[in-house]
Amino acid sequence: MSTGDMVKLNYSVNIEDFAKAGDISSNTKKVLKKLGIPSDITRRAAIVTYEAEMNIIIHSSGGEIIVNIDTAKIEIIARDYGPGIPDIDRAMQKGYSTASDHVRELGFGAGMGLPNMKRCSDGFLIESQKGKGTTVTSTIHIHN
Amino acid sequence: MYLYEIRDILDAEVIAGKSRMNREVDFAFGADLMSDVLAFVNERTVLLTGLTNPQVIRTAEMMDIKAIVYVRGKRPDTASLELAEENGMTIMCTPYTLYTTSGILYNAGLKGIDQLGVVK
Numbered sequence: 213m214s215t216g217d218m219v220k221l222n223y224s225v226n227i228e229d230f231a232k233a234g235d236i237s238s239n240t241k242k243v244l245k246k247l248g249i250p251s252d253i254t255r256r257a258a259i260v261t262y263e264a265e266m267n268i269i270i271h272s273s274g275g276e277i278i279v280n281i282d283t284a285k286i287e288i289i290a291r292d293y294g295p296g297i298p299d300i301d302r303a304m305q306k307g308y309s310t311a312s313d314h315v316r317e318l319g320f321g322a323g324m325g326l327p328n329m330k331r332c333s334d335g336f337l338i339e340s341q342k343g344k345g346t347t348v349t350s351t352i353h354i355h356n
Numbered sequence: 357m358y359l360y361e362i363r364d365i366l367d368a369e370v371i372a373g374k375s376r377m378n379r380e381v382d383f384a385f386g387a388d389l390m391s392d393v394l395a396f397v398n399e400r401t402v403l404l405t406g407l408t409n410p411q412v413i414r415t416a417e418m419m420d421i422k423a424i425v426y427v428r429g430k431r432p433d434t435a436s437l438e439l440a441e442e443n444g445m446t447i448m449c450t451p452y453t454l455y456t457t458s459g460i461l462y463n464a465g466l467k468g469i470d471q472l473g474v475v476k
Contacts, residue, residue, distance in 0.1 A: 234414030241418065251420065258418040259394055319407045319415070322391035331395070 264290035373446030
């Protein structure tokens with residue numbers, strides 16, 4: 213990728229589509245690898261995307277994931293159409309989860325998703341409006 | 357520790373990635389919670405789990421984990437195996453429980469991931 217070039221990936225995420233869960237992050241990871249992004253950066257971006265994908269599938273009424281890649285950074289925007297997070301501080305607490313038993317049986321819903329996304333990001337922002345939806349923006353710097 | 361050593365000491369059956377037994381791992385991590393795997397694990401780790409759905413393979417894929425041992429005689433579903441092959445992973449099944457599997461590997465010198473404070 214030469215300076216100024218930008219790759220944009222755009223995916224829609226369906227609710228409770230557990231069979232496809234991971235497809236978006238898998239594809240994103242393949243694209244990052246192909247672009248020659250260092251493997252530790254690629255892994256962090258893959259974790260953020262996967263957690264975001266699971267969050268939208270588990271908790272929302274559907275949404276989308278947009279990944280913008282340029283030479284300096286990867287920006288992952290996960291946006292859903294509701295119901296919104298009533299208490300973001302609580303949602304950010306390790307171990308706090310509102311996931312169902314079914315989700316827990318799949319190995320998720322441990323309340324680690326958002327903290328883990330933040331840990332893997334250099335910049336991290338959650339905006340949420342009750343009834344409207346949530347947007348999580350993660351930025352990861354690329355260092356060569 | 358080499359994957360063929362893990363296979364031998366766990367009396368494990370290799371059900372995917374038989375040709376990739378010369379890979380080496382530095383750590384093992386045992387969990388049925390994929391959320392925790394995503395939070396704590398590094399590459400060059402063998403994942404020990406009793407959970408058999410495709411999300412296990414997806415999680416391993418994101419973390420660059422190349423070896424999974426299913427414990428308690430569990431076997432992953434067909435979709436998992438296909439996904440594992442696609443990602444060049446080695447999959448083994450052992451009859452031992454998670455606790456015993458961990459003990460055998462630890463005794464043989466394979467360490468766990470100790471820094472559980474990694475999540476800010």
